[in-house]
Amino acid sequence: MTQNHRHAHANVVEAVSADVVIIGAGVAGGLAAYQLARYGHSVIVLDAGPRIDRVEALERFRASPVKGSNAPYENPWYAPQPEDDDFDSYYVQAGPRKFQGLYVRGVGGTSWHWTGHAERHYPNDFQMKTAYGKGVDWPISYSDILPYYLRVEQEWGVSGDSADYIGPNRNGEMFPLPKVPMSYSDHVLGEAARKAAFTPALDYGPYPHARNSVPYDGRPQCCGNASCRFLCPIAAKYDASVHVTKAEQLGARVMDKRVAYRIEVGDDHMISGVLYRHPDGWEGRATGKRYILAAHAIETPKLLLISRSERLPKGVANSSEKVGRGLIALADVNTLALAPKATFPYRGPVSATGGLKSLRDGEFRKEHAAIATNFVNGGWNATLGPAQRAQTLISQGVFGADLARTLEEQTAREITLGSMVDVLPLETNYIDADYSKRDALGIPRPKVYFTWDEYTEKGIAVARQMHTAILRSLGIEEKDEKAAQVQRPDPDVETAVIAGTTRMGSDPRTSVVDSFCRAHDHPNLYIIGTGVYPTTGIVSPSMTAAALALRAADQIHANAGQG
């Protein structure tokens, strides 16, 4: 502790110390905590939110009228998070597009409601500038991260078929667990896609999953609860509570309801402590030799920015002025339709067991954004679809046997083609701390600036054309669209992917962390999670974040003796 910070600690009633202090007990922080504890380091993990009880979360989900991704989870007054149905409740929206990234503040983090798609980035995702002249290159390559992908797949227990999967070439590497089968709906849509009049030719396949196809690591086999995007009630889907618990069993101390609000920096540029507030009104301070920020791509940059001081007026780790910059979220393009025959949605893992392999990577990325198309298992609305359709029918005066029969007949034909379209890391997209709008603990709320450019718009247009081609191949004609059998909502900002606000790079002038996720400005500070992504592509981002977390933990361990 440096002398010049002592005056700020008057309210500190809890002082904790460890070799490594981690802020954030999510998918990256939890795995890093586990790995470092395994290596024998003492670890403290602070999380802003509460511990999450699976049974309570399930009850909260059932009682929620919204039943969105965040519905099962308490929105703590002391550590607010975005609401499913109100993206202004916490975010300060600066536009021009409304940012809709959802995350959970609580032990286990947003992994509680992630898709469970255990996807690797494509090799060219790491070199977008070199390969396609778009975006920027990462300072690491696919081969650098490959050993960590393999480790994560073992840790999570990834299920897949090495002969048929969505993702980059595995060169024969087997998945640890057998595949999760695609749904009946996947096969119907996939075969239609194969026959669609579209260039390039479309092909489909199953996702690799971090959900158990067989019992694994003390967790049960999936039984198709069809609620993965909200909560897996039986923990067949991996979430970060797995490794948080393992870390604790190895001696790590996980402390919930500790809302970090200031990172202290010594005269030597080393991080000297983290101050936090507890909802009961007291404050604490955590000190360590190494610090890891793992609070996702909104809270992490916000914490860095609000830790500004006379010596660091731009905030911590921000000599480049890149903290908060390059915010990435994908564009969501959905087409909803009623198939000519029953596809039996609302069964099996949601949101998707299968999707298109095509348009995820290739030369086309010189012209337009990559597209990841899911065959959504959750019908038109995974939790409320049948309810909404019933209400529509009832409002039309349909009762009795007609109601029961029509609801079943229509709902069984619901399909959704859900395409996520890549967004480049634009300088105009960023988050800032809004000192004029504070949360209940007096901490500035995140102000978000977000849009996408023509590169994404071109990708959206291609996704639209591709959706139409698949519908035509399925037998849905233009006349059907007039009968409200097809709906094409306006493209929206995807809720599931938030990345790019503490960019990784080789040049300290243009990035925040180096290739091992270490802050350029502070040798004992690491930042992990999707925030370090210079670009993100269209894969589910969690696996790369987990791999980078292991890589950072390895480096921390390797350099543990060096001051």
Add this chain to the structure above:
Amino acid sequence: MPDSPPRRPAEPTRRDVLAGMAGVAAVAVAPTALMPTAAAAADAKSILKASATLTGIPLDLSYLDLAQKVWDTLAPTYGAPVLEKLVQAVNTAPPQRPLKDVLLEQGLLPAAQAVTSTWYTGASAADGGQTVLFYNDALMWRSCAFTKPPATCGGTFGYWEQAYEPVAAAKPTGKA
């Protein structure tokens, strides 16, 4: 001690009936004195019959508890007399006439839609669905028998790969 015994209504209200119906499930263990009267049981059956007709889903006595919830939720908004009239109208509607027409004629369509919507969605139609009463038991899941409520186990691993095959088809009842 009061001067006179408490006044008893000549006819039990629907609420009284439903309150009594809630005890039906416990009939096997309940003292005889607490069992619902024959009249109450008849009214309970009337309500369930009307609900089954409106929803097209057979509702046996195991639905009494939910019927009470539906009634209690909607009565403050629509009024017990209107709901009673609805039950009678639905149960006496000529089978050859579309139910919607009968309900429109008697000014009962909004109440009928509220009752049916609440049964189907498990959420109160009185407040736009903001209060969830019985999501897992909502009748939409019985109509859509090929699936089940989210966050409940759907069957053996991989069941979702095959087309749904009904084990035993239950015929919808009631009229449209």
